[in-house]
Amino acid sequence: MKSYLTGSPELKLALNGDLVIGKRGRSVVYGGVVLxxxxxxxxxxxxxxxxxxxLNFTPPEGEFILINYRVTNEFRHPFCIFPSFKLLNEYKAELIIKIRTDFPKQNTSTGVVVELPIxxxxxxxxxxxxxxxxxxxxVIWNINKVRGGSELALPINITFQEQQKNDSARKVIGPISMNxxxxxxxxxxxxxRYVRVVQPDKGYSPYLWVRIGLRDLLLLFLIANKLLYSFNVCVQTFQFK
Incomplete structure (x- = not known):
């Protein structure tokens, strides 16, 4: 959250009414949010x-983290990575990194960076x-932006210093990381649902700007078919003026 309010007024923020924290001993409404x-x-x-x-709170000046939460239930990952490794001969190989975006077509991902250690x-x-x-x-692959429901591919040619067998070469390639x-x-x-000033002063007209997005999500894909996900929270930023 970013707050530029003067006078340190108290705010009230409302989240989903069907929000459930932990499943143990609680009924979950179909389509409800579970953290x-x-x-x-x-x-x-x-x-x-x-x-x-x-939640009622008096925000400090500037930017701060209002809420941290963790989600481990099933959800659709926004990106899928499909690496394909082929040993052409004892000294050369080809690695093809395919990326599929599994988020809605109306959304666009920006600042995409794919990295692979050499x-x-x-x-x-x-x-x-x-x-x-x-x-x-x-190896750094910078993608300016990519829309949902699309696919990208990057072929990389590899030359080895010494003779390699398919299994030994495959084990040292990776992991692929993505931000x-x-x-x-x-x-x-x-x-x-809403954010309000609890007791606004006369003539005090705050402006709410909401920006919702997913960022700083890191995907790690090992060529040995192991997929690791490390999630930061979905960032929701508010500005009051």
């Missing part, structure tokens, strides 16, 4: 949260649309 756990900034007064799913056994790695950072020994941001997209379906 494993949730915690709040120290400025939050959460006495009414269990009954009304509302193993020490590799003499060269070449391909179009990529950067090769020799200092950090990484991105998707404005106006939220995998958890957590929504803000």
């Amino acid at each position: 494993d756990d949730i915690n709040f900034h120290e400025c939050v007064q959460a006495e009414e949260f269990e009954q009304t799913r509302t 193993p020490s056994i590799c003499q060269t790695m070449s391909g179009q649309k990529v950067e090769f950072d020799l200092k950090s020994r990484k 991105f941001e998707i404005p106006m997209y939220n995998v958890s379906n957590l929504q803000i």
Whole structure:
């Protein structure tokens, strides 16, 4: 949250009425939002949260994290990565990284960066649309933006310093990491019903600007068919003026 309010007024924020924290011993309405756990900034007064799913708080100046939550139930991952590794001969191989976007077509992901470390056994790695950072020994694929429901592919040619067998070469390639941001997209379906100033002064007209998006999500894909996900929360930012 970002607050530019003067006078430190108290605010009230309301989340989904059907929000459930933890499934144990609780009934979940079909289509309801389920979070494993949730915690709040120290400025939050959460006495009414269990009954009304509302929070009262006096925001500090500037930007701060109001809510942290964790989701481990099934949801649709916004990106799928399909690496294909083929040993052409004992000294050369081809790696094709295919990316499929599994979020709605009306959304666009920006700032997409795909990285792949360069193993020490590799003499060269070449391909179009990529950067090769020799200092950090990484292949970097910068994608300006990509729409939902689309696919991209990146072929990379690899030359090894010594003779390689298919299994041994495959084990040292990877993991593939990916960072991105998707404005106006939220995998958890957590929504803000309203944000209000509890006791607005006369002539005081706050302006609410809401930006919802998924960002700083890191995907790790090991070529040995192991997929690891590390999620940060879906960021919902509010500005009051």
